[in-house]
Amino acid sequence: MEIRDKIAPSQLPDVCGRIADDLVSPEGAILVPRGSEIRAVLRGAPGLPDQLRRWGIERINIIRDVDVSFEEFSELLEQVAPPVDRLDPELARHTLNQVQDVYNRIVTGEDHREAVWELVREGQMLALEVAKAPQIILCLGRVRNWDEYTFVHSLNVSLLGTYLASRIAPDRPKFAESMAIGGLLHDLGKASVPLEILNKPGKLTDEEFSVMRRHSEYGEKIARESGVSIPEILSVIRSHHERWDGRGYPDGVVGETAPLEARIAAVADVFDALTTKRIYKDAMESRAAVSLIVESSGTHFDGAVVRSLLRQLGLYPPGTVVELSDYSIGVVIGAMDRDLLRPKVLIQVDGTGRRPSDGSRFVDLNAGDGRYIVRAYDDLGKGGDY
Secondary structure (H helix, E strand, O other), X not given: OEEEEEEOHHHHHHOOOEEOOOEEOOOOOEEEOOOOEHHHHHHHOOOHHHHHHHOOOOOEEEEEEOOOOHHHHXXXXXXXXOOOOOOOHHHHHHHHHHHHHHHHHHHHOOOOHHHHHHHHHHHHHHHHHHOOOOOHHHHOEOOOOHHHHHHHHHHHHHHHHHHHHHHHOOOOHHHHHHHHHHHHHOOHHHHHOOHHHHOOOOOOXXXXXXXXXXXXXXXXXXXXXXXXXXXXXXXXXXXXXXXXXXXXXXXXXXXXXXOHHHHHHHHHHHHHHHOOOEOOEOOOOHHHHHHHHHHOEOOOEOHHHHHHHHHHHOOOOOOEEEEEOOOOEEEEEEEEOOEEEEEEEEXXXXXXXXXXXXXXXXXXXXXXXXXXXXXEEEEOOOOEOO
C-alpha cells in the first residue's frame, strides 16, 4: 500500500519513505529528485531540513510504502491473544453457492423450495459461526465481480445482522438465528427484477425504481411459497428498506413500528452496500461508512442499532490502516467497547520505517503508553475472497 503524506522539513529525520515531488531551490535547481529515499538523502546531507526551511519550503510531499498483504495479516491475527476467529471459508463458499442456486432456480422458473430450505439450514450454521467471531468485519467477504455482488452481499448482511442481533439481544439465540437466515434471503426478490435494472450503471428512472422497490415484496412472497413462516425471517425480507422516519418501503412504517429485526437488517444492508465496489460506484472506507450511518441515526436508522454498530466496530473498524503519533503505521485488529478511539493495532512499520519484531507488533492503545491515532487511511480489505 502506498501512503502519501505532507510533512514539515523538521520531520524528515523521523520518517522513512520517498520524496514524492522534486525539491526545487528558489533559483529552480533540483535539490532532491522525486523518488529519493529519505534516509539515503539525509545520510549524504544531514543539514537538509534546516536548508529547506531557509529556502522557504515548509511542506514536503512524501510517499511511504506499507507492505501489508491480507494473507500475512490473516496469519498474524492467529498470534493475537486470544486469536481472532475467522469465518470458515468452506462454509462461506458453500453458502454462496447455495444462494446462487436459489437465485438461478427462481430466474429459470425451476422448483426452488428445497433450495430455499437448504439455505435456511446454512443460516442456522452461520449463526453458530458468528457466535465465535469477535470481529465480524474481518469475516465479511469481498466481491470479485459484478455478477457475484448479490450473493456475497446476502452473506455479508447475514453475518453482520446476526452479529448485531446477538449483541442487542444476547439472551435470544433463536432471534440471532432468524437474522442469519433472513440476511441470506433478504434480497430473494431481486431474482424477479430484470438484470438491466439491477446492474444499471446510472441513476434509475422513476419507473425502474418503482420496479426495484417491489423486490422486498417479491422476496417475501417467494419465501412464503417455499414454506418459510417464521415472522422474524419474513420481516427481514419484507422490511429491510423501511426507515426510522417512515420514508422507507414497502409499507412506510415509522420508528419502532418496524420490527427490531428489520431495523437491524437495514443497518447491515446499507453498511455492506456502502463498503462494496459496484459497477456504478467505488467502495467507501469502513470508517466513512460508519460515520455516514451515525449521521443518519434517527432519520434513516434506529439510533439503538446504530449505537450497537458503533460499539462493536468502533470509530476505526478492524482492517483500517492507521498512523500513530510516533509515525508508526498499522492495521486495526479490534475495537474496544470501552474506548472507541483507542483500538488494538497490529503495527506494520514502526516510526523509523522498519518492520518491528513480533513482540512489539501488537499494541493496545487503551493500555496508556501515550500513543494515539493521528490519521486513518484506506481499509486493508474485508475478510476474504470466498
